[in-house]
Amino acid sequence: DTGVSQDPRHKITKRGQNVTFRCDPISEHNRLYWYRQTLGQGPEFLTYFQNEAQLEKSRLLSDRFSAERPKGSFSTLEIQRTEQGDSAMYLCASSFQGGDTGELFFGEGSRLTVL
């Protein structure tokens, strides 16, 4: 297994456009998380899944953000009508709930720049 992979690594878009990020977690992991990180801040929780079920979505997240994990494997995060404030690194992480610690394994992130 090569770890958590995210695509694309970089995305530059114009304000108002839609963007979609994909995350492929470690195959045996049943939990998948999306976080957003800006410079000088820690990762901010967006949403997470156990298998295909979305367990929680941050109250801070507007309706422009949606995430899916249709078959309990890969996940997509879509941002509609992007705004300049959406510019950030979007991190995906996976974990195995039921293991010793449940630590998160992060992907390299997808950096979004909204012009």
Place this chain on the structure above:
Amino acid sequence: GQNIDQPTEMTATEGAIVQINCTYQTSGFNGLFWYQQHAGEAPTFLSYNVLDGLEEKGRFSSFLSRSKGYSYLLLKELQMKDSASYLCAVKTNAGKSTFGDGTTLTVKP
């Protein structure tokens, strides 16, 4: 919700020892993580505490006091490569982890 506080920046000398503190307030506590994040890279797992006490792993140790809502990460024999951001994260019973804003550690020769 969760409240996690850690110092913004710290500086230490190569070969020295540094302690990075983290205080938290949360409901449904189910463990505390420390992650390391080098500039431009993803966070990587360092340690996990769920019971009170000290966990030692090589040059790194982590301590937890649940009653005080307090943890620290201790780094010994500092090396230049230890310059990074250190993130404290609290896990809840639901399995979600909430992160602090991180402590940027600069190791000087």
